[in-house]
Amino acid sequence: AQSVTQPDIHITVSEGASLELRCNYSYGATPYLFWYVQSPGQGLQLLLKYFSGDTLVQGIKGFEAEFKRSQSSFNLRKPSVHWSDAAEYFCAVDLFASGTYKYIFGTGTRLKVLA
Amino acid sequence: DVKVTQSSRYLVKRTGEKVFLECVQDMDHENMFWYRQDPGLGLRLIYFSYDVKMKEKGDIPEGYSVSREKKERFSLILESASTNQTSMYLCASSPRGQGRDEQFFGPGTRLTVL
Numbered sequence: 001a002q003s004v005t006q007p008d009i010h011i012t013v014s015e016g017a018s019l020e021l022r023c024n025y026s027y028g029a030t031p032y033l034f035w036y037v038q039s040p041g042q043g044l045q046l047l048l049k050y051f052s053g054d055t056l057v058q059g060i061k062g063f064e065a066e067f068k069r070s071q072s073s074f075n076l077r078k079p080s081v082h083w084s085d086a087a088e089y090f091c092a093v094d095l096f097a098s099g100t101y102k103y104i105f106g107t108g109t110r111l112k113v114l115a
Numbered sequence: 116d117v118k119v120t121q122s123s124r125y126l127v128k129r130t131g132e133k134v135f136l137e138c139v140q141d142m143d144h145e146n147m148f149w150y151r152q153d154p155g156l157g158l159r160l161i162y163f164s165y166d167v168k169m170k171e172k173g174d175i176p177e178g179y180s181v182s183r184e185k186k187e188r189f190s191l192i193l194e195s196a197s198t199n200q201t202s203m204y205l206c207a208s209s210p211r212g213q214g215r216d217e218q219f220f221g222p223g224t225r226l227t228v229l
Contacts, residue, residue: 009155034217043119043205043220044158090157094216103148103218107157 002027004093006106013081014114021076021109023091031095033074035065038088038108047089050074061085086113118142119221121206127227134193136224138206145211147189148218149173149181152203164189196228 003026013019025031032051036044048059055067065076074091091106122137140147146165150158150173160173162181170181178200182190189208193200203225207218 036220041222043222044207044218045220046217049217103160105150105158107155 002093002095002102002104004091004104004106006089006091006109008109009107010110010112012112012114015083016080019076019078019081019085019111021089021091021111023074023076023106025072025074025091025093025104027072027093027095029095030067030069031093033065033067034092034094035059035063035074035076036090036092036105037061038090040087044090047076081111081113083113083115086111119206119208119219121204121221121224123224124222125225125227127229128193128196129229130197132193132196132228134196134226134228136191136193136204136206136226138189138191138208138221139187140189140206140208140219141187142208142210142219143186144208144219145186146209147183148207148209149179149189149191150205150207151175152205152223158205161191196226198228200226201228202226 005024034049035047038044047063048057050057050067058064063078088108088110090108094103119140148163149161159175164170164183180192203223205223206221209216209218
C-alpha cells in the first residue's frame with residue numbers, strides 16, 4: 001500500500017544549527033511531493049513542492065528539499081535554523097492509485113529550537 | 116490573499132449532540148477536503164468534494180457526513196457526537212486537478228466532546 005513515513009517524531013536543534021527532516025514514501029512511480037509547516041494553533045502552510053525537473057527545490061523561509069528517486073526520499077533542509085522555525089512539519093504525496101488520486105500525509109515531525 | 120475560514124476555533128459539545136463544522140473558501144476552488152488531526156497519526160482524510168453537491172468518502176468517514184450546496188462552502192456534520200470524535204478538524208481547498216496541487220488550509224477547529 002502507498003504510504004509516507006516521517007521517521008522522526010521529535011527533533012531538537014539549537015538556533016543557528018542546520019536541519020534535516022526525513023521523508024520516505026512507498027509508491028511504484030514518482031508522486032508529486034510536498035512539505036507543509038504547521039505553527040502552533042494554525043493550519044498548514046506549503047513550504048515547497050516537487051513535480052518534476054531539478055531534484056533540488058527551493059521553498060519559502062529559506063527551506064529546500066531534495067528528491068532522491070533511488071531512495072524514495074524527499075528530505076527537507078535548512079542551513080541555519082531560527083527560533084521561529086519551531087513548528088510541526090508534514091511531508092505529503094499526491095499519487096494515483098486504485099483509479100483515483102490520493103493525497104497522503106506523513107505523521108509529522110515536531111521541531112523544537114533551543115536558544 | 117487566499118483564505119480558508121472555519122466557523123469556530125474551539126467547540127465543546129456533549130455526547131449525542133449533532134455538530135456542524137463550517138468551512139468557507141474565497142479562492143473559487145473546485146476541491147474541498149475535511150481532515151482530522153490527532154497526535155501521532157498525522158492528518159486523516161474524512162471526506163472530500165470535487166464539485167458542488169458531489170462528495171467522496173476518505174479514509175475515515177464513519178460517524179461523519181458532509182454537505183456542499185455552494186462552491187465556496189463545505190460542511191462537516193457529526194450526526195451524534197461521541198467522545199472518540201474529540202480532535203482537531205482541518206478544512207482545506209485546492210484548485211481543479213483532482214488534488215494534484217497545493218492544498219490551502221483553514222486554521223482548524225478543536226472539538227471537544229464531553
